[in-house]
Amino acid sequence: MALPVAPGKVAMRKTFGIMASYRMRFVWVLMLQITAVLATLVAPQLLGRLVTRVSAGTATVDYVDKIVLVIVLVTLVGAIINRFAQLRARTLGESVFADLRERMMTRVVHLPLSAVESAGTGDLVGRTTNDVSRIEFLVRVGVPQIMVCTVTIVFTIAAAAVSDPLLAAGLLLVGPPVWAMMSWYLPISVPAYRAGSAADARVNGVVSETVDHAFTVDALGIGRRREEVIAASIAEAWSLEKFTAWLRLRLYLVLDVAWRAPVVVILLWGGFLASRGWASLGAITTVTLYAMELRKPIGQLMYWIDQVQVSQASLTRILGVEEVPEDRTPTGAVPEDTRMRLRDVRFSYRRGVEVLHGIDLDLVPGERLAVVGPSGSGKSTLGRMLAGINPPTSGSVTVGGVPLTDLTETELRRHVALVTQEQHVFSGTIADNVRLGRPDADDATIARAITAIGAQAWVEALPDGMHTRVGSGNLTLTPAQAQEVALARLVLLDPHTLILDEATSLLDPHAARTLERTLSTALAGRTVIEVAHRLYTAQDADRVAVMLDGRIVELGTHDELVARGGEYASLWEAWSQE
Numbered sequence: 001m002a003l004p005v006a007p008g009k010v011a012m013r014k015t016f017g018i019m020a021s022y023r024m025r026f027v028w029v030l031m032l033q034i035t036a037v038l039a040t041l042v043a044p045q046l047l048g049r050l051v052t053r054v055s056a057g058t059a060t061v062d063y064v065d066k067i068v069l070v071i072v073l074v075t076l077v078g079a080i081i082n083r084f085a086q087l088r089a090r091t092l093g094e095s096v097f098a099d100l101r102e103r104m105m106t107r108v109v110h111l112p113l114s115a116v117e118s119a120g121t122g123d124l125v126g127r128t129t130n131d132v133s134r135i136e137f138l139v140r141v142g143v144p145q146i147m148v149c150t151v152t153i154v155f156t157i158a159a160a161a162v163s164d165p166l167l168a169a170g171l172l173l174v175g176p177p178v179w180a181m182m183s184w185y186l187p188i189s190v191p192a193y194r195a196g197s198a199a200d201a202r203v204n205g206v207v208s209e210t211v212d213h214a215f216t217v218d219a220l221g222i223g224r225r226r227e228e229v230i231a232a233s234i235a236e237a238w239s240l241e242k243f244t245a246w247l248r249l250r251l252y253l254v255l256d257v258a259w260r261a262p263v264v265v266i267l268l269w270g271g272f273l274a275s276r277g278w279a280s281l282g283a284i285t286t287v288t289l290y291a292m293e294l295r296k297p298i299g300q301l302m303y304w305i306d307q308v309q310v311s312q313a314s315l316t317r318i319l320g321v322e323e324v325p326e327d328r329t330p331t332g333a334v335p336e337d338t339r340m341r342l343r344d345v346r347f348s349y350r351r352g353v354e355v356l357h358g359i360d361l362d363l364v365p366g367e368r369l370a371v372v373g374p375s376g377s378g379k380s381t382l383g384r385m386l387a388g389i390n391p392p393t394s395g396s397v398t399v400g401g402v403p404l405t406d407l408t409e410t411e412l413r414r415h416v417a418l419v420t421q422e423q424h425v426f427s428g429t430i431a432d433n434v435r436l437g438r439p440d441a442d443d444a445t446i447a448r449a450i451t452a453i454g455a456q457a458w459v460e461a462l463p464d465g466m467h468t469r470v471g472s473g474n475l476t477l478t479p480a481q482a483q484e485v486a487l488a489r490l491v492l493l494d495p496h497t498l499i500l501d502e503a504t505s506l507l508d509p510h511a512a513r514t515l516e517r518t519l520s521t522a523l524a525g526r527t528v529i530e531v532a533h534r535l536y537t538a539q540d541a542d543r544v545a546v547m548l549d550g551r552i553v554e555l556g557t558h559d560e561l562v563a564r565g566g567e568y569a570s571l572w573e574a575w576s577q578e
């Protein structure tokens with residue numbers, strides 16, 4: 001299921017909400033810009049007067065000098081204010097953009113994992129990269145320029161109207177064709193740009209999926225098939241890109257004329273009015289100069305209108321991330337003990353396809369429970385329920401009487417944590433990676449955690465010990481080392497209940513068993529639920545739960561279950577004979 005896109009009204013409300021928090025700075029920038037524009041409007045007025053006096057033969061040299069001096073001064077002051085206004089506008093744009101980006105990142109890192117998984121990472125990556133870049137230019141440069149352009153256009157037209165209303169009325173002729181063009185363009189372009197962004201995200205998704213799993217693609221010999229999938233997604237993105245380029249072409253054809261029109265219209269209209277004696281040469285000069293001054297802001301505004309469409313589509317995708325519904329609502333309830341209970345837990349990844357069919361389970365604090373069963377029987381899904389990664393579709397998973405979904409993420413992880421075979425090593429030192437479990441831990445505490453999981457030998461043998469940089473571009477840890485770092489992180493996090501889902505499956509059987517033994521010392525006193533593929537894990541456990549088709553069909557000690565002669569007994573017999 002794709003991540004949501006914020007509806008137009010919601011996006012608008014949120015955008016205004018962000019802008020409202022900067023309203024004083026907006027007003028300040030606006031005032032500076034108005035002052036700068038007013039300064040630029042003085043020159044055409046004075047030139048108009050000069051032309052009137054010169055054509056009437058009443059202009060003295062002294063008068064001309066004075067006018068020129070005032071024009072130079074006003075233009076200079078205007079340029080200084082304009083520069084200052086631009087600077088303030090750009091810093092305002094930077095602040096708004098930083099705010100938007102922080103908002104997004106905060107939401108992204110707290111998104112319900114289930115929502116990210118079902119949407120696929122391509123969509124989220126597309127939103128945090130392509131879409132953010134698309135609006136970056138608009139917010140940083142566009143918003144300030146749109147303000148400048150709008151203020152310039154409004155005040156220039158007003159100044160022209162004050163100089164000669166009849167003559168300035170000619171400027172309004174440009175309005176209707178631009179309006180008609182926009183009425184056609186806007187409703188088509190936003191959905192087209194949005195579809196383009198989604199198609200780009202799909203390209204991202206299929207390409208990164210193929211690259212990430214290059215070995216699998218190679219092993220299965222499905223390179224050509226993947227090429228076809230990538231080509232199809234690129235073809236889709238390309239056809240949408242062509243369509244939006246065609247839209248822009250039409251837009252620019254009309255707007256290009258609109259951009260040049262004001263001067264032409266005023267000269268023709270002014271000539272007509274002058275021939276009737278309804279406009280003076282001075283007024284025509286002033287209004288023509290104003291019309292010329294309109295060209296630049298009109299041109300820029302046209303460009304930004306198109307950018308707004310591109311960005312609006314991206315903005316609705318970025319703000320859409322905030323629309324992902326929460327999958328938990330912390331109530332502030334405090335668990336009274338560490339006892340975990342599942343009652344009639346049912347779960348479906350997809351509507352109508354139930355994979356857990358009513359599971360009841362009471363964990364005994366401090367016990368080690370092995371969960372065994374055939375592939376697809378729901379062991380990992382049960383682990384995810386216990387770790388609170390996916391809330392159950394119905395029924396309840398509680399700790400100390402409080403449903404896991406009533407706890408905040410941070411609080412939840414203090415109670416229960418899940419370790420799978422996939423462990424990400426973040427760029428940084430080994431100590432940084434372990435410290436993720438408890439940000440305030442000092443080096444001595446980290447060293448103890450590393451020792452607790454038996455990794456001190458190889459860590460100390462590294463050039464800088466636990467301060468050796470690992471992750472992308474640095475030392476690459478083996479899967480087993482990465483797993484040990486993750487387990488050391490867990491020792492620091494110190495939850496009372498741990499779910500190990502094939503946590504040691506990347507290790508060879510001997511190393512796995514050694515690590516599991518070390519772990520059981522490090523995790524002594526904690527409740528450990530282990531999704532087990534190797535049945536010696538079950539033999540070592542206090543109790544064994546056997547899963548079959550989304551149900552727990554047997555629960556007891558290894559000896560009891562072997563003696564019962566049921567499902568587990570046959571699994572055990574088959575395994576011991578291997």
Ligand SMILES: Nc1ncnc2c1ncn2[C@@H]1O[C@H](COP(=O)(O)OP(=O)(O)OP(=O)(O)O)[C@@H](O)[C@H]1O
Nearest residue numbers: 117349350355373374375376377378379380381382
């Ligand atoms: N993300 C998912 N989306 C949809 N269905 C899923 C998802 N993950 C698992 N399933 C389905 O849920 C059922 C239970 O899968 P689960 O991974 O929990 O079983 P398992 O016993 O852990 O299997 P294995 O030992 O192979 O890991 C299977 O039918 C599987 O296809």
